[in-house]
Every structure is written in structure tokens, then in C-alpha cells.
Amino acid sequence: MRSGSFKSGIFKNNPCVYRGFILVLTFLFYTAYHLSRKPISIVKSELHRNCSTAIRPADLNITNNATWCDWQPFDQDNYQTLFGVLDNSFLVAYAIGMFFSGIFGERVSLRYYLSFGMVMSGVFTCLFGLGFYLNIHTLWYYASIQILNGLMQTTGWPAVVACVGNWFGKGKRGFIMGVWNSHTSVGNILGSLIAGVFVSSSWGMSFIVPGLIIASTGVLCFFFLIESQSQEPHGHHPIRVNTQLDTHNASSGDRTSNSGIYTESQEVEEDHSKAISFLGALRIPGVVEFSLCLLFAKLVSYTFLYWLPLYISNIAHFDAKQAGDMSTLFDVGGILGGILAGLASDYTGGRATTCWVMLILAAPMLFLYNYIGQSSLGTTIGMLLLCGGLVNGPYALITTAVSADLGTHECLRGNSRALSTVTAIIDGTGSIGAALGPLFAGLISHSGWNNVFYMLISADVLACLLLSRLVYKEIRGWCGHIPRARG
Secondary structure, eight states: OOHHHHHHHHHTTOHHHHHHHHHHHHHHHHHHHHHHHTHHHHHHHHHSOOGGGSOOOTTOOOSOTTTTTSOTTTTSTTHHHHHHHHHHHHHHHHHHHHHHHHHHHHHSOHHHHHHHHHHHHHHHHHHHHHHHHTTOOOHHHHHHHHHHHHHHHTTHHHHHHHHHHHHOOSTTHHHHHHHHTHHHHHHHHHHHHHHHHHTTTOTTHHHHHHHHHHHHHHHHHHHHOOOOGGGOTTSSOOOOOOTTOOHHHHTTSOOOGGGTOOOTTOOOOGGGSOOOOHHHHHTSTTHHHHHHHHHHHHHHHHHHHHHHHHHHHHHHOOOHHHHHHHHHHHHHHHHHHHHHHHHHHHHHSOHHHHHHHHHHHHHHHHHHHHHHTTSSHHHHHHHHHHHHHHHHHHHHHIIIIIHHHHHTOGGGTTOOTTHHHHHHHHHHHHHHHHHHHHHHHHHHGGGOHHHHHHHHHHHHHHHHHHTHHHHHHHHHHHTTSSOOOOO
């Protein structure tokens, strides 16, 4: 039986139910992506830990008391550099692959593309965990798995943003995608908790269980994903909604084809439009600025993603599980920050200004967290929530609502086949920062954690500067000097 017939029976031609279903389904998909990325940050503090505090088995005959409990080759003094190699094997592959992923995403079935990517990501995540049971102690094995997994993970973001962008107009896109984008933090939280269950006893399962989850989600995608409104499975007419529909702007003008807003009698022609080129996507106003801003914003976010548990373990002297559980508060704050950023940008119409304000506030909060964040449990919780919201709010807004807005920019004249490419360019550029952040953290942490935080604060300030032109343009629009418009 075809999946379209099955889904047709469930939804009974209700467009609102379709949208809700796609929102939930893509939420689950990207939750699984991030869930499978998180274990490495939790397992780090188990691969190299303070062996003097561990209980040594009576039958263990090893003369080196300082590193007997560590996992080779991470038992040497250069373990932080080796962790950086693992992080960057994944992140560099992810950054490079992302620029190509968007191009593929515009030209192949998103359902097949996502399904393949999730299943293969699950395979490589499991293979990393199998290193524990196969007693593999070679760095190249783990680094190679990270490279392959990074390439497979690039299938996720452009595809899910394109799916959601195809189903939702711009009017309340910031709020909807702000709530939806909490999948990133939910995935990080679940990944931390699942990995934490096994990390102290059998860290291999910290990877195998998330790997099985994302592979299973890939099977779910294959049978149930509906890529766009023009592919609704009831076999009649496509839903007659333009992805560029802006409910805020519609109130100030007639619903005519000249205004870019389709009437009831007009059908979406996206299947016949030509996919945009890479250079063509770069020429869309705002793509370059937001891409470079995301580079620095994602540098900060991913440094926390990969190094926060180890930082908490070193500074607050928590064990691996406690540090992992505590680090989830940063992601809880990220959920709230993403929703707040979406609401604020919808209300004001200022995507760039919303990002700028949150980034400029994040800089002093990072400074305070480093100096007073571990003074008490209450302070730690409060600062992690606050920093998580301010750091991840702009990151969430740029990678969701901003990307979708630019991918359906008015200069495209109704061509909706730019969503995946634009999203890939923005997130791919951001992923360069995501690769550099953990690398720099691994190199700088030898001289003290203070210097790591100075690097993160500098990155926040640079992200603000890169948005200055767009912020100025939005402020002039509010003052009536130029017409206000999203995208």
C-alpha cells in the first residue's frame, strides 16, 4: 500500500492538520540529528578523567597510576588536542558538506534524502560506540567515523527547513520556527541524558542507543514525510498557498498577483521553477551578512556544545554524568531564547535587530558566568539558563526564520526552490565557526579557561558588527525613512 493513500486516510484533506503533522515530524527528525551528536561531549570526561579518584580493580596490574582508568589514546597529556581532532573531524566535514548538501536538497526528493542521511548517521554513530566493545584504541578510527558522520549529518538541516518553509508563510514564521527550533536543544538534552546513563559503565552504549534512535527515525521519514504543499497525498489539487504569503503585509494591500500574494484561483508553480545557483543565492540581499554573523554565533554555541561538560567537570569537580546533566540547562535556556527571539522578530519585523540585541547582551553574561557561575548551585543554574538563551536565541533565529525568509525573498519572484540552497549557505558558513570554536577551545584551554571565554566574547562582538548595516536599515524603516519589509 502506498504511503500517500495511508496518509490521505489519516488527514482527510485538512491543510491545517498537514502543517501540524509536518511540524511535529520534522521536529522529531532534527531532534534525532542533534541527539546523535551530543554523546561525544559527554563521553570526553570519561575517556580522560582523574584516575586518583576512581576505584581501581584489584586484578588490574598497571604501573601508571595516573592514567590507568583512561581510554587510549586519550590517556596522554595532549588529550585536549586529541579531543579537538575528533570535534573538528566532524565539524569540518559538516561545514564542507553543507555547501553541497543544499544543492542536492533542491534537486532530489527530500524524503529520500533525509531518510538516507538519518539511517547512515545512525550507522556511523553506532560504529563509534562499537570501538568500546572491539577495544579499538587508534585515533584514526574514531576520526574517520566522525568525518563520515559529519558528511551524513549535513542532509538534515537544509532539508527540514525547506520542508517547513514550504508549508508555512512568513507572517508568524519567527514564532512558529522559534518553537520548532527547540528541537536542537531538546536533542542536546536527550542526547546528554541518554549518554549519561551509560557513560560511567559502558560508554559505547552512549553512542549505540542514539545511533539506533536516529536510524529508526529515518525509517519513519521514508514512510510519512510529505515534502511540500504541492505534494499533498489526497490526489486532488495542490493547496493554493504561496510560501511568500506574509499575513502582516497582506493587511496593507490587495491580494493581487502584482503584490506577490496569490488568490484562491492560483496554484503554486514551484515544481516548474528552476533551482537557484550558488552564486545566485549569495546575491540575495542579507544572505552574506547573516551567514557571516552565524559563523561567529555558531562558534560560541558549538564551543559550549562540545566543551561545557568538560568545563563544568574541571571547574566544579563534578563527575561525567553530573556535568552532562548540568550542561543541559544551557540547552533549556536555548529553547526559551529561540522562542523569545522568534516572538520579538515577528512583533517588530526586525530579524537583524533582534539578533543584535541578544548577541550584545550575551557578551557580558559570558564574562559573568566564567567568574561567578560556579559560586553556588543557584547561580550556576541561573547563569546557564541566561547564557543559553542569549547565545542560542540569535543562532536559532538565523538558521530558521531568517533562512526561510531569505529563501523566499521577493527578489526571487515566486521561485521557492531556493530554500534549501540558501539554508545550506547560511548554515554551512556558520558551521565553519562551529568547527573553529571547539578547535580554538582545545588549543586555548591549556592556558586557562579565562582565555576561552575571552575568545567567545570577542566572537559575539564580531557577530554584532556584521549585522550593523542590516540593523541600521531596519531602524530607518521603523522611523519611516524606507519601507519596512521582511526577507
